[in-house]
Amino acid sequence: xxxxxxYLATLERLDTWVKYRASLCSDCQATCCTMPVExxxxxLVRMGVVAxxxxxxxxxxxxxxxxxxxxxxxxxxxKQSIFTLARRANGDCRYLHAETRRCTIYEAxxxxxxxxxKIGPRPGYCAYRNKP
Numbered sequence: 001x002x003x004x005x006x007y008l009a010t011l012e013r014l015d016t017w018v019k020y021r022a023s024l025c026s027d028c029q030a031t032c033c034t035m036p037v038e039x040x041x042x043x044l045v046r047m048g049v050v051a052x053x054x055x056x057x058x059x060x061x062x063x064x065x066x067x068x069x070x071x072x073x074x075x076x077x078x079k080q081s082i083f084t085l086a087r088r089a090n091g092d093c094r095y096l097h098a099e100t101r102r103c104t105i106y107e108a109x110x111x112x113x114x115x116x117x118k119i120g121p122r123p124g125y126c127a128y129r130n131k132p
Contacts, residue, residue, distance in 0.1 A: 010127065011035070017125040020117045024128045030101040031127040032116050033093040037085040043110035044072075044083065047095075085110070 010016060018024070041060060044050040049072050050063055064076035064083060072094070075084040086094050095105045103109055112119070117126045 011121050014122045014125070016127070017122050018128045020124055020126045020128075024126055027130050028101075028126075029129040030092075030096055030103075031129045032113075032120075033096040033101075033103070034087070034091045035120070035127070036087070037093060037110060037112050038077075038082045039085060039110040039112060040082060043112075047105055047108050047110065 039047075041050060041055045041063065044063070044067070045052055045055050049067065049070075054063060060081045061076070061078060064073060064078075067073040067083065068076070071086050073083045074086040076082070077084075088094055092098070093103075095103055095109075097104050103113070117124060
């Protein structure tokens with residue numbers, strides 16, 4: 001089995017980030033997929049983990065309890081109704097393919113991911129790490 005090189009995004013060291021260019025994504029180690037991802041209920045519906053009926057008729061707190069139990073979210077901000085997606089023990093997003101380092105729900109990905117790196121800890125920059 002080949003050795004895996006995983007890099008976590010370092011929010012504390014923004015000086016290590018590079019100015020974003022679309023070409024970076026082709027050989028990236030998916031470092032952005034190690035950052036916490038905040039989502040809203042609409043994202044969860046698009047991702048297929050919350051049914052539209054449930055989103056309309058259930059309290060966000062009840063949805064959060066169910067998703068936390070299922071390991072889909074790790075935190076719920078009650079005041080802002082924002083869910084934080086769960087990550088694997090190594091820090092990867094649970095929807096990141098371990099081998100290819102590509103998103104397994106790309107077409108249904110949350111708005112946070114769709115808008116990266118336009119938004120985030122350092123807009124216009126990326127915690128890029130190329131594949132070894």
